[in-house]
Amino acid sequence: MAKKIVVIGTGYVGLPLAIMLARAGYEVIGADIEENVVDAINTGFLHLAEEDISKIYQEPNVRKNLRAQKTPCEADVFIISVPTPIDERKRVADLSQVTQAVESIVPYLRSGNLVIVESTVPPLTCRDIIAPIIEKSGLKIGKDVFLCHCPERILPGAVFEEIVNNDRIIGGMDRKAAEMSREIYASFVKGNLYLTDDVTAETVKLMENTYRDVNIALANEFAAVAEGLGIDILEAIRLANKHPRVKILKPGIGTGGHCIPVDPWFIKEVDPVNSRLIHTARLINDEVPVNIAAKIRQALKDIDNPKIVVLGLTYKPDTYDTRNSPAQKIVGLLKADGYRVSAYDPRVKGSQYSSIKEIAKDADALVVLVEHKAVRDELAKQEGEIKKAMRHPLILRFYHEASESE
Ligand SMILES: NC(=O)c1ccc[n+]([C@@H]2O[C@H](COP(=O)([O-])OP(=O)(O)OC[C@H]3O[C@@H](n4cnc5c(N)ncnc54)[C@H](O)[C@@H]3O)[C@@H](O)[C@H]2O)c1
Numbered sequence: 523m524a525k526k527i528v529v530i531g532t533g534y535v536g537l538p539l540a541i542m543l544a545r546a547g548y549e550v551i552g553a554d555i556e557e558n559v560v561d562a563i564n565t566g567f568l569h570l571a572e573e574d575i576s577k578i579y580q581e582p583n584v585r586k587n588l589r590a591q592k593t594p595c596e597a598d599v600f601i602i603s604v605p606t607p608i609d610e611r612k613r614v615a616d617l618s619q620v621t622q623a624v625e626s627i628v629p630y631l632r633s634g635n636l637v638i639v640e641s642t643v644p645p646l647t648c649r650d651i652i653a654p655i656i657e658k659s660g661l662k663i664g665k666d667v668f669l670c671h672c673p674e675r676i677l678p679g680a681v682f683e684e685i686v687n688n689d690r691i692i693g694g695m696d697r698k699a700a701e702m703s704r705e706i707y708a709s710f711v712k713g714n715l716y717l718t719d720d721v722t723a724e725t726v727k728l729m730e731n732t733y734r735d736v737n738i739a740l741a742n743e744f745a746a747v748a749e750g751l752g753i754d755i756l757e758a759i760r761l762a763n764k765h766p767r768v769k770i771l772k773p774g775i776g777t778g779g780h781c782i783p784v785d786p787w788f789i790k791e792v793d794p795v796n797s798r799l800i801h802t803a804r805l806i807n808d809e810v811p812v813n814i815a816a817k818i819r820q821a822l823k824d825i826d827n828p829k830i831v832v833l834g835l836t837y838k839p840d841t842y843d844t845r846n847s848p849a850q851k852i853v854g855l856l857k858a859d860g861y862r863v864s865a866y867d868p869r870v871k872g873s874q875y876s877s878i879k880e881i882a883k884d885a886d887a888l889v890v891l892v893e894h895k896a897v898r899d900e901l902a903k904q905e906g907e908i909k910k911a912m913r914h915p916l917i918l919r920f921y922h923e924a925s926e927s928e
Pocket of ligand 1: 530531532533534535536553554555556559603604605606619622623626640641642643674675676677678780781
C-alpha cells in the first residue's frame, strides 16, 4: 500500500478527498498556495459547509494523518485538484492553475510515483499537456511515473454521501496507472470503480454535465414555446412524461454551479464542428436569467420605484453553493437597471433572515428565485401573512408547482 499522498489544491474537491484518504490510513499532505487554507487545515479551524465531512475531519486519526503546507513534497502519489475555470472571453479551459500545479510537483517526482488528475479538463489534456510537463523530470510516463485521470462527481451539500457512494471512472494512460489508482480509491469508495483510458475518462466527465445542460436547455426552450402558446409548461411536461420513454426536466432560471455552465465548453473547444447542439444549449441556458429579469421588469412596470425583495441566491435549491448562480445574475441585472433590490437566502452566510414576512415588509414584490425546501414550506404556511405585510402583494415564482417531472 502506498503510504504518502500529496493532494495539490485543497478546496471543495481536494479537501474532502484529503480527509477521506487520511481516514483510510494514508499519510496525507494538502498542498495549497493559499496560506489561510493551509492554516485552517493545520489548526483545525476549518469552516466546512459540509457537516459530515467536518465531523470526520475531527476524528483523531484524520487529524494525525493530515497536515497542510504551501508547497508539495516527495510522496508516493500526487493528486491534482486545482480549479479549471473557463476563459470568459474565449470560452476555452483556463488550464494555468493545472499546469502550475503539475510544474510544482516536478522537482519531487521519483520513479514509481503515481499522478492522478481530479480537476475537470478538456479531452487530451493528460497526454498532450500534463504528460510532457511530468516528463521534464527526466522520468518517463508509463515506465517510471504513472498518470491517471479520475474525475470527481460530488454534489456540493452531499459531499460525504457522494464521495463514498458514487461510482468512479478511473482513466489510466496505461493499465498499470489505472490499477494503481484503483487501489487508492478502493480505500474509501463504496461505489463501483470502472477502469478505462485517460481520454475516455476526460470525455465521460464532460459528457455527464453536457447531458444535464442540453436537457435543461430543452426544458427551458419548451417553456418559451409554451409561454408563446399560452399553455402551462408544467402541465405539458407532466403529460409528456406519461410516455414510457420520455423524461423531460423542469425549466428553471438558468444553470449554475461549478460544472454545468462550464464543462460543455471544454467539448466544444476540442471539437467545435461536432458540438453544434452543445453550443446552442449553452447559449440558451445562459440567456435564461436575462429573460427572467425581463419578466420581473414586466411584472413591475406599473409600480413606481418598486422595492424588490429577492429570495434565493444559490445556483439551485437546497445547496449553499453560489458559484455561477443565475439568481445572482438576475439580481445583478435588476440592480444595474436601477431597481432597489435586497436579496436573501437562508442557506447563504451573510444573507440569512429571521422570517420571510419580516424581509418582505413594505416590499412591492417578493421574487422567489431559488425554492429551498425551507422557503417552500414557509411560503406554503405564511403566504397570506407575507402578502399582508407587503406594500403590493406581488409574489413572483418561477415554475414552482410540485410536478411529477421533478
Ligand atoms: N466543486 C465541485 O463541486 C466539483 C465537482 C466536480 C469536479 N470539480 C473540479 O475539481 C477541480 C477543483 O475544483 P474545486 O471546486 O475544488 O476548486 P476550489 O476553488 O474550491 O479549490 C481549489 C484549491 O486549489 C488551490 N490552488 C490553486 N492553484 C494551486 C496550485 N498551483 N498549487 C496548489 N494549490 C492551488 C486554491 O488555492 C484552492 O484552495 C476543478 O477542475 C473543478 O472543475 C469540482
